[in-house]
Amino acid sequence: MNKLPDLEAWAIFAAVAEQRSFSGGAAALGLSKATVSKAIARLEARLGQSLFHRTSRRLSLTEAAGPLAERARAMVAEAEAAEEAARDGATSPAGRIRVAAPMGFGVASVAPVLAGFLDAHPMVEIDLHLSDARTDIVAGGFDLALRIGEPPDSSLRVRRLCAVDFHIVASPLYLTRHGRPAHAAELARHRLLAYSNIPGPWRMRGSGGEEVVVPPVGPLLANSGDALLPALMAGLGIAQLPSFIVGPHLASGVLEAILPDWTPPPTALHLLTPPGTLRPARVEALIAWLAKHLRDSGAPFS
Structure with missing residues (x-):
């Protein structure tokens, strides 16, 4: 034996x-x-x-x-x-949870939500890692990760939380210098600032169903949307970025949304966890909290 x-x-x-x-x-x-x-x-x-x-x-x-x-x-x-x-919930969730999230989204949307969770669960500790790199959550020992875009084709457990809106934006200075494109195809003649976490060409669909594909050729490529903001505000190009990054700047008028009749492909926020059917109660509690508060929080996604 x-x-x-x-x-x-x-x-x-x-x-x-x-x-x-x-x-x-x-x-x-x-x-x-x-x-x-x-x-x-x-x-x-x-x-x-x-x-x-x-x-x-x-x-x-x-x-x-x-x-x-x-x-x-x-x-x-x-x-x-x-x-x-x-133990069947006889005690409150306790212990450490390791969480991975994108940098900009983590600062703007995840950190405020985690503050409320920690207040409600005083015996839980959260180890939050913010990075725009695609973290290997199994090798890194993470309990869960939040990702924007298509989920990986793997054995990870994936849960869609909500839609994430993207906008095509430019500064008034850029539009004064280079003109305002009236059709998505005209973007090919403009300087584009590329967000490499959404790889490949820009794909847009018009209100009438027309599709346009434009390779993002321009002076700056970065894997952080926040890193594009200084060049964007300085009038150096046009960018396609999520609302949790550009929302405040659109509201203040520092940036303008252009081509409102053209929309990028739908993008969503996903929650990923390692394979396996059992998860600690503290992780289940955080997943439920994130699913509710990120889904209900309209500001980062509208």
């Missing part, structure tokens, strides 16, 4: 892999470094292979250990979720 899996060793391996340190993993788990070292040695002996490259200065995963670390994190998450489900 095969021995049962060494679940303790797998959990310790997950912590060391996340911290990239034996001492860091020990501190995260409240264990001694000796206990952690023995557990890793025990697991390596069972698997018949090394899990880490060890030098005097750094610790890194072996090639074979990368996928194993993801499975180990999934095991720990499933075990935590099972324990919380067994």
Whole structure:
């Protein structure tokens, strides 16, 4: 009969892999470094292979250990979720939640919503990572991520939260210097500032159903919409950006929406979580909170 899996060793391996340190993993788990070292040695002996490259200065995963670390994190998450489900809500949600979100949207819309959640759930801690890069939420050990645009084709669990409006905008200075396009096809003759998180050419549909595709050729390409704002306000081009970035500037008149009869393809905000059927109660509570408050919050999307 095969021995049962060494679940303790797998959990310790997950912590060391996340911290990239034996001492860091020990501190995260409240264990001694000796206990952690023995557990890793025990697991390596069972698997018949090394899990880490060890030098005097750094610790890194072996090639074979990368996928194993993801499975180990999934095991720990499933075990935590099972324990919380067994308690059946007898206690308030507690513990840390790691969240990834785009930079501009995170500052404008996510952070205010999280403040209310933390006030309502004082035993929960949130570790919020803001980046416009496409974060690997499984490898990064995130409990959930918010993304704008098409969800990835993967094993991740995806939930659509709400639509995100995009506007074609320019400054009055640019329009005075270069003229106001009357048709989407005229954008090909203008300087365009490109938001690389929405890759490919600009696609627009007119009110009569006509479709126009324009490659965004211009002086600036950035993976952050906020990084385009200085050049946009300085009159250096036209941009296609979400309302949570340009909304305040449209309201103040610093920027103007142009080509109102032409709309980009529908874009949505999605919530992504790692694969698996069980999630800790604290994560379920945050998902429900984000789904309600981001869906009901009209300002960032209108």
